[in-house]
Amino acid sequence: MTGVISGGGQWAYVAAAYGLTALLTGAVLWHSWRAMVKAERRSETLRGNRG
């Protein structure tokens, strides 16, 4: 079992996995939310301008 890491050193890997997941999921969530709000606002504004 060469290279297998045990003990306290394992927590760094756990933190990296959770951190990366939170970061990437948060980024896609934020981008999707911002893009949706912007697009819907633009659509509403255009509809309002037309009366």
Place this chain on the structure above:
Amino acid sequence: MHAYANPTRFLNIARPLTPWLLGLGLLLLAGGAWAGLTLVPGDYKQGETARILYVHVPAAWLGMGGWTSLAVAGLAQLVWRHPLAGVAARAIAVPGMLFTALCLATGSIWGKPTWGTWWEWDGRMTSMLVLLFLYAGFIALTNGDDAQRQGGSLSRGAAVYALVGAINIPIINRSVVWWNSLHQGPSITLRGSSIDTTLLWPLGLTLLGFSMLFGAIVLMRMRRIIADNRVTARLRRLADEEGSE
């Protein structure tokens, strides 16, 4: 199914549903992650690294589930020409690719302390990498075509690509059975789980939480595409009106 073909009717459901999915998803995820990191004990063999299970497994299921939904949307587009099928397929692609990438990354992070290597060209990891490339190909195929990007529709080629790509899903699923490798065999099947319930229950929370977040992201992206379509249609109508005056 065509009852929700009308974007306005779809939006009447999607608008209130989006914040609910988002809020509940985040709540379940926070609870599942907290339980997975603090409440449950480490695995007797793998130690603390087994806690990566609570993000790795939902990411794998959503990466595969995402492509399955994408293929169903492709079929709905090809067979029934459902107006929202193309919108849904385009909206699924990015979160599907995100979770596939997360599955590969968290699996690699799990592999290093457990197997002693970041990567192994075995059946499971290679077929999952193929899925990542399939998502990238689908996004390039749909974004590279102005008509598809502006109309939110799906070309015949993209729909067929989604269907053909679905062949990879059962390959991923059965890979650990067909080929012996470093990756463990299936631990959760229809017949039950080989993981003890003491360690298993937070997985239910994170799985449900990530699924709700996935749903919220898909709805947000569908709403954006529909809003963009409306803007394009209105601008075109305005240009036509001005041109005819």
